[in-house]
Amino acid sequence: MSGVDLASVLLQQNGSGNATGNATNATAGNATNATAGNATNATAGNATNATAGNATNATAAGPTSETPLPDLISGLLGLDGFGIWGDAVAALLGAFLIANVMLTMTAVAGPWAKRKITAAFTDRIAVNRIGPFGLLIIVADAVRLLSKELIVPEGADRPAWDLAPIILPFSALLGFAVIPMGSGIQLADPETGLVFAFAAASIASLGLVMAGYASNNKYSMLGGLRSIAQNLAYEIPLVVTAASVVIFTGTLRMSEIVAVQSQPLIEAGALTIPSWFAFVNPFAFVLFLVANMAEIGRNPFDIPEAPTEIVAGYQTEYSSVYFVLFYLGEFIHIFLGGALMAVLFLGGAAPPVPALGFIPGFVWFVIKIWAFFLFTQWCRSAVPRVRIDQLIEIGWKGMLELAFANLVLTAIIVGVII
Template sequence: MTGALLQSQTPLVDTIANLLGIDGTLGAIVASLIGAFLIANLLLVQTAVAGPWAKRKITAAFTDRIAVNRVGPFGLLVIVADAVRLLSKELIVPDGVDRPAWDLGPLIIPFSALLGFAVIPMGSGIHLADPETGLVFAFAASSIASLGLVMMGYASNNKYSLLGGLRAVASNIAYEIPLIVTAASVVIFTGSLQMSTIVAEQTTNTLAVVGGVAIPQWFAFVNPFAFVLFVVANLAEVGRNPFDVPEAPTEIVAGYQTEYSSVYFVLIYLGEFIHIFLGGALAATLFLGGPDGPGPASLGIVWFIAKIWAFYLFTQWARSALPRLRIDQFIEIGWKGMLVLSFANLVLTAIIVGVIV
């Protein structure tokens, strides 16, 4: 698969508009809504599998236990059972909550993650929008979740929830800056913030040929140090061990989500898993060639999904294998470690690109 093939693919909106035979502004609006609906449902189906079923199966495999295996083949129907169980529970509203903020918080988290996927090229023509500032849009959309966490924390009228909200703010500030600075090193390589250009730059050339095997020019191979930094910062952003400080069940019950039940509880965890997939999508797009992989371009969506599930598997391994950091260690690593290393990587990348160019 080559960058030329990726660039020549028709965006999803144009494809849908052509199929419907609707031109002009109306066609763009209708096609955009249908495209957003299709992408959202693709992600929601994967999240439904990842949350109630895959998470338990993977954790059980890592910890040598038996996971769900009674409800349906391989326990798959636990997805339906959990959905019915959680959605049928009573929505308990504690006394003294700030109701508007308390209601909006759980809605913001999944919405922000889904919004970030609008600019992610998934291959096989599945690309909803491709603005010149696509990378900035993706980070801006995902950062909206911080607002939801803070709203849930302070609006719940619960000290544990407030602590979780404050920890979430500290987490996002300390690790989102290194995450963005590390992504900026990719922008230096490509000279563009456009997602399709970033993918195309990784797929047009071969980095090396070893034993007859062509190694693609993915930025994970070009700059593995930046890739490691991005993955670690991403792990903190999605709240997985050793960086699950905002929730910390053994310390602050469940943090910002302590007072939520029923459908709001479902929305919070739905948003959490979609954010994990968004983190994997950004890592795949910036460092792993996006939908690039062996075989024809039509397999792009398959390779893309495989990459984000690989990132999901990594987060579940971290959740099972790594102990939680203390809050002071967590903040110190972010400000004194990750931030310094990300800026060092940025300067080094600029020097290397300057010398090569």
């Protein structure tokens, strides 16, 4: 948990620094932030319109307010007077809260929802014996998995082998630090939020290759190499497609990306279509969706673990707690992928029509990321896995070109027409 906390503290400082009107990349300390800051200058220039996100307004916490969660907590608990230590405690509490929410969702998704969804696709019933709707299987599975023997393969490269399962889930949790989840739940809102999220998520590749290399198993090795090849091929289109959204918004700040999407796109009588980027640029949405599936390694791009080919890929040798960590990590990554989809293309935590605004934003956010989860499970049941060479080919020869075409097109539309 410490990784998340530290980062959120750093980000929180960064965010408050911005709020007071300082220049963009004041605090360094964090390599990702530094590069992200440069990117901001390059693409968006000085077009940082402060539509929201005034941290000075900590007391006015409403559903639409973009107050970072730590500030809210420190306001509620009266930690304002303790200076940096107060901020640190508030950030820690906020991070703890968010991490627990995400882990709870993962716990529901992994042992229970995944089974139920797959069962629905395959004409089965799945878990229904333990607890209502079989929900207590989550507890049973947790006990079962945690009580298993932790088998360490002979010749495992020890520090790397132990670190890999820790890196995977925590890199994904780190990404959630900058995601605005609606109802004012956001740990930090730095100016470079989007790039930070991508940077944090791609640390996972390191964990996968560590696991693959350190396991002293040929299947793990193949899985690790596959995952690296895959992430290289798909991260570029992913980020480039996201950049096309940034051209529209003119900012990398998550809250502002969401805010830009709240304007109506088409108003036809009672029907209002919001200007979500999924509607503004459906092409980019589809590109991002596909690249995202590959990035998180789900069907049809689940080749790093492709069970019928290389047993379980990089996680072949992991058991017990380490396996649980890998498992959690994969699901948090799915949810992070869904969260990025929601923020970039689906209006963040906004309801699809204003009439549904009475439902809290956080609920919409959860619905959106679960919709993405459902989509991944649907693909898992229906779409064949592509072969590794085909995957690389699609990535480098197809997705990359389309992503750049989309970027140039968007730039022309934004720069020339609008």
